[in-house]
Amino acid sequence: MFVDFSSRPPSLQFDGPASHLANYRRVYEGTERQVTDSDGIDPVADYLATYERLNARHVVLKARDLGSTFGVKISNEDVAAFCRTHGDRYIGFAGVDPHKGDAAVVEFEAAVRDLGLRGLNVQGFEHKLPIDDPLLFPLYRKCVELNVPVNIHCGTNFSTQTSMMFGHPAALDRVMMHLPELRVCASPPGWPWVQELLAVAWRHPNVWIGTLAVRPKLLATPHSGYEALLQYGRTVLKKRMIFGSAFPMMPVEKALREFDALALPDAVREDWRGNNALAFLGL
Template sequence: MVVDAWMQHPTRRMLEQDWLESLRRWTGEEFAAEVPVGRTIAAMDGGGVDVGLISAWYAPEGVLVSNDEVAGFVAQYPERLVGVASVDVRRPMDAVRELRRAVRELGMCALRVVPWLWGLPPNDRRYYPLYAECVELGIPFCTQVGHTGPLRSSEPGRPIPYLDEVALDFPELTIVGGHIGYPWTVEMIALSTKYPNVYIDTSAYTINRYPPELVAYLRTHGRSKVLFGTNYPMISPEKALSGLEILDLDTEAQDLFLSGNARRVFGLT
């Protein structure tokens, strides 16, 4: 089994955002105004991905992919897709109520907030009610670490001190840092090693671009702490998994990386 820990099935509202222009240049990808869910499933099939975690996107510009839309996508392919919630962090109590609804009524398995969208690092006070609710609901908090591909400031993606302080304040919170953390990969590895509930996912990077430090971590004491991800549709599963053999992982490490860690962290059956 292969589980993709970071995907999104985009709406037209999301694809029209100006800050995606840099990613279009990097990937050479152009997307139709509306993307059928079947295209996402076909991309998963093309790369051998069995289950994909697709996220809602809430931003200062508005709701780009709503929790209800994600639930609708999942309903079309319930054996292949799992929903991840998002919320408007500027309204903390409304955000807590929406997260609670998304998990309890819509079946979402995690919360994802992308700090560069809001210009707020993850130790900002507006996130803290959400962290407490994630602990109460028993779900992970997923976030982006490292520089931003889109045309926004990279500063909120620094693992230290921002995510370090969150892990200290909420030792019961499971945190998944997506996008490796480059150019602060060593900092992200340090946090994942330091805290039992902090993990890394490899979304937004193809295997031949994994930093050497991450590959060494995957092969050794970090084998239970790294999850495979693509950041689809910006990188296809087929492209993201190409060259898997160059990681030189033993059977246990490869199984944990491709699915075991994600199934444990997100409570997937």
Template sequence: MTMDLDSLVAIDVHTHAEVGADGQSSLSPALMAASEAYFKAQGHRQPTIDEMAEYYRSRSMAAVVFTVDAEHLTGHPAISNYEVASSCAAHPDVLIPFASIDPHKGRAGVREARRLVTEFGVRGFKFHPSLQGFSPDDPMAYPLYEVIEELGVPALFHTGQTGIGAGVPGGGGIRLRYSNPMLVDGVAVDFPELRIILAHPSFPWQDEALAVATHKPYVYIDLSGWSPKYFPPQLVRYANTLLQDKVLFGSDYPVLTPDRWLADFDKLEIKPAVRPKILKENAARLLGLFSSTSSAMSSAKESA
């Protein structure tokens, strides 16, 4: 079974694998509780990747799935990237595996990144600088960016405030400043062919994110983690105009469901011609997902 792009109504580029096959959580109990409180999702059930596949399949959507490797800062072991990749491989019609590698792993992380893409079909990498405890422009991470750029897959960076650690004394050791999108601007300069996704409306640095995405041709923005009814007006304005080909639908499932996100997105003043770009077309192009019909349509447009 393969992905039929024409049958999909949307591609969600931001979902989390929160529980492994052995029941291991992606976060420590304290940080998970803080995240659930922040998103008012206390008691929500953590779906398995197989359950995520059925959830998205029933909605005719595809989803990018990842966890976060932040063991260096948190001391909590990550869900295995290989488990995420193999579980997604069982559902290629709806799931797209991303991996997460803590830059503190050094050369071992670089080797793992290459193997995950070439042998396990991983299509991108997720970074959470605040949770992983590093500045995106730290040269420590550059060997990892180098191999990701070489492999031609995107790097998705959490930006803005995080609900993880919110309310915990000292924020659980999580430093918000590492998630300022201006720190990713230097990465875009030093790795000019690297496809970069700035995740979330980047509160309190929304204008910074818009500036970077407007200035750097391969920097995109995903709209996950916020209900669209709370989007800053400048984000909506840029999504409708200058960045209409570089803005991506993302939910942050399971803490924010695509059902709620899409219901609120329907009420947003987005141009009819832009809606399908945000919901599916931009992500399909960025991730290299093409069906025969969409490829034919693209060729016809280019010929015209």
């Protein structure tokens, strides 16, 4: 059993043009090519079959609304429709444009109450907002009110059209000081500020860390900058580490193989693989 906390189906609704992410294609060229080289006649069917074969408990899909910054949208309606069509394995997080102010809060609440989405996705670098920007606090407060979690992009980004500083984990610390009851998954896991993110998670018991969009083997690679995740993630933070493949940035099976090769006690491995995500999702 495992939970994939980050995945994007290979369908047009999830894969529109996003020129601001062009540099990601350069950075992830090697692993993304492994995905495209294996595409069959029906990529969506192959995608679904992969998770069935691997016995995924849940797969988290995330909407995005970047209308005010980059004109890109993966709609809440499309995410909800995919989840309804393909069953309880698939869980959707809402995405709204915080630059819309109160309208964004209304839209988010409707996505949860009416569409059945289970959390909020905040990609601050794509909104050109730091994690603790005042525009985001009404959405964070609504998460608390609705008792749903939020996924917050943390760490650098590889877009050359927005600042890497929008993902600095010190801003997450300030959010948690004001809203300690907010349930947050910080993902990716904070590089190059991994130790700062670990400090935030140690300080705040409602902060989880998602190890997605990074090859798991790097957690055991000297001088990668990720090694501290393995040390703290098998000790004081072992109940708050969450696996994600970030497909199609990396093939799901390859991500799992590299993860299973990490030097983790069996019980801790099972927590990272799925139990921690279930706790974070409130399942």
